[in-house]
Amino acid sequence: MNTHLGFASSDPRVTVLNDKPVNTRGRYVLYWSQMFRRPADNAALAFAIERANALRLPCLVYEAVRPDYPFASDRFHTFLLEGARAMGLGLRARGLQHAFFLPRTADEARGVVRKLVSHAALVVSDDHPSFVCPIQNSAAARFAECSYIIVDDTTAIPMSLSGKAEFAARTLRPKILKARDFWLRPLDEPEPAVRATFDLPFHATPIADATNDDIAALVASCAIDHSVRAVAGTRGGADVAEERLIDFLEKGISGYGDRNEPSAPNTSRLSPYLHFGHISARGVALETLKARAAGAGELACDGFLEQLLVRRGLAFNYAEYVSAHTTFEPVPAWAKTTLAAHEADPRPWLATRQELEDAHTPDELWNAAQLELRARGIVHNYARMLWGKIPITWTPSAPEAFDHLVYLNDKYALDGRDPDGYASIAWCFGVHDRPWPERAIFGTVRCMTTRSARSKLDFEGYMRTASTWRSEVSAKA
Ligand SMILES: Cc1cc2nc3c(=O)[nH]c(=O)nc-3n(C[C@H](O)[C@H](O)[C@H](O)COP(=O)(O)OP(=O)(O)OC[C@H]3O[C@@H](n4cnc5c(N)ncnc54)[C@H](O)[C@@H]3O)c2cc1C
Numbered sequence: 001m002n003t004h005l006g007f008a009s010s011d012p013r014v015t016v017l018n019d020k021p022v023n024t025r026g027r028y029v030l031y032w033s034q035m036f037r038r039p040a041d042n043a044a045l046a047f048a049i050e051r052a053n054a055l056r057l058p059c060l061v062y063e064a065v066r067p068d069y070p071f072a073s074d075r076f077h078t079f080l081l082e083g084a085r086a087m088g089l090g091l092r093a094r095g096l097q098h099a100f101f102l103p104r105t106a107d108e109a110r111g112v113v114r115k116l117v118s119h120a121a122l123v124v125s126d127d128h129p130s131f132v133c134p135i136q137n138s139a140a141a142r143f144a145e146c147s148y149i150i151v152d153d154t155t156a157i158p159m160s161l162s163g164k165a166e167f168a169a170r171t172l173r174p175k176i177l178k179a180r181d182f183w184l185r186p187l188d189e190p191e192p193a194v195r196a197t198f199d200l201p202f203h204a205t206p207i208a209d210a211t212n213d214d215i216a217a218l219v220a221s222c223a224i225d226h227s228v229r230a231v232a233g234t235r236g237g238a239d240v241a242e243e244r245l246i247d248f249l250e251k252g253i254s255g256y257g258d259r260n261e262p263s264a265p266n267t268s269r270l271s272p273y274l275h276f277g278h279i280s281a282r283g284v285a286l287e288t289l290k291a292r293a294a295g296a297g298e299l300a301c302d303g304f305l306e307q308l309l310v311r312r313g314l315a316f317n318y319a320e321y322v323s324a325h326t327t328f329e330p331v332p333a334w335a336k337t338t339l340a341a342h343e344a345d346p347r348p349w350l351a352t353r354q355e356l357e358d359a360h361t362p363d364e365l366w367n368a369a370q371l372e373l374r375a376r377g378i379v380h381n382y383a384r385m386l387w388g389k390i391p392i393t394w395t396p397s398a399p400e401a402f403d404h405l406v407y408l409n410d411k412y413a414l415d416g417r418d419p420d421g422y423a424s425i426a427w428c429f430g431v432h433d434r435p436w437p438e439r440a441i442f443g444t445v446r447c448m449t450t451r452s453a454r455s456k457l458d459f460e461g462y463m464r465t466a467s468t469w470r471s472e473v474s475a476k477a
Pocket residue numbers: 259267268269270271272274275307308309311312315379380381384385386387388409413415416417418420421422424425428
């Protein structure tokens with residue numbers, strides 16, 4: 001068996017989005033990096049280079065950070081630009097041109113992809129089921145006068161292997177375990193055979209050499225929400241993701257079994273890097289398997305791989321196969337019925353979105369989780385489950401709670417606007433779960449209370465830290 005992963009002719013990761021041929025007058029193969037923003041271990045980029053080599057053309061890598069994606073803010077722009085800097089450095093080292101575009105306004109952004117595509121022999125982009133990616137791909141595939149291909153490198157094991165919406169983790173797990181050994185191999189990384197530098201139809205930003213101050217100034221110059229500030233101490237980029245993974249595998253993973261413990265969480269904190277594509281799930285899994293073989297602890301490593309491959313895989317399966325996956329709509333009928341039947345149950349308190357956003361609720365633990373989200377852009381997983389469950393009791397109906405949660409998660413979470421976020425919020429409302437004994441307000445949807453969580457886990461230290469987060473949030477406001 002090949003020890004590296006190349007592209008067979010009927011590779012399940014590869015989808016041709018239009019029926020146009022290769023443009024024989026094209027000057028390059030264009031790789032448009034939208035979600036896999038990394039210069040290596042990137043199947044879409046590897047495929048683009050392979051095709052470029054076959055056509056004896058250079059591969060041009062286009063990456064943009066537009067100001068008009070939903071919830072564009074200093075927080076996400078900073079992380080993206082730090083990622084683009086690492087991308088620029090990595091591509092330069094591989095002899096590839098990084099066409100990086102930072103339009104300051106939506107007007108400036110208009111038409112650039114169309115111009116780049118018009119000179120391409122072939123376009124390759126990322127296959128990702130959420131956020132702006134599917135819309136951008138189908139629009140570009142329509143106007144492209146050449147073949148437009150997307151490559152799935154989201155979940156290590158291709159999304160299409162499942163072939164349908166999975167019912168729960170238990171239905172996806174056997175498929176992943178069966179396919180795992182084949183797909184968990186290092187990617188075959190072709191070297192670009194033809195190199196060239198092109199004049200670009202926009203004013204490119206030399207991001208590879210940008211300092212942190214340059215990045216702050218670039219972010220300040222964009223027409224985005226400047227009230228959601230960058231997260232201090234959490235830098236973006238493939239280089240930082242790699243360091244974080246190594247650090248976790250050396251120091252954190254042995255304690256992964258205690259990951260629910262909020263005062264000393266032993267988790268990887270890789271979700272923002274996975275979300276922005278600064279690291280691949282395959283790369284993380286392969287390094288984890290190496291650590292496991294070197295004695296890092298089988299139970300801990302397997303527990304981590306379960307979250308990374310099965311739980312995250314289930315979320316991407318949900319986004320890929322369930323329509324309207326960002327909304328309350330696909331919540332199962334049993335859950336919708338029971339939640340609606342309990343709408344008349346008295347609520348302990350009714351929240352406005354603003355009170356939730358400002359963490360001004362009667363529940364100290366919920367406030368702590370919301371403050372962590374606002375200050376750190378990420379929430380401890382157990383606290384996040386409570387964060388997703390409790391607002392069901394504070395709104396007149398479950399769909400209202402759902403909308404508040406998606407809004408807050410997408411606005412503040414570095415790992416938000418992601419299948420993991422939409423599927424996890426939907427889980428709070430019964431998706432991928434089963435009926436439980438009936439309770440007030442929740443009906444038979446699994447109920448969680450902060451009182452019971454506080455009796456099981458040590459949330460005191462977590463809540464003490466919340467005062468620091470509150471000061472940070474207030475200082476920023
Ligand atoms: C209400 C709610 C909202 C959430 N929103 C998001 C979100 O927007 N983005 C996001 O990435 N995750 C989300 N999660 C899932 C989970 O909380 C985070 O993935 C995890 O806490 C990230 O921390 P980590 O990287 O240290 O995870 P680790 O424990 O180190 O796990 C490694 C990776 O596995 C995946 N993973 C871990 N736990 C889960 C899970 N329960 N479900 C699916 N994938 C998982 C993530 O990609 C994570 O980075 C949400 C959970 C809930 C309950």
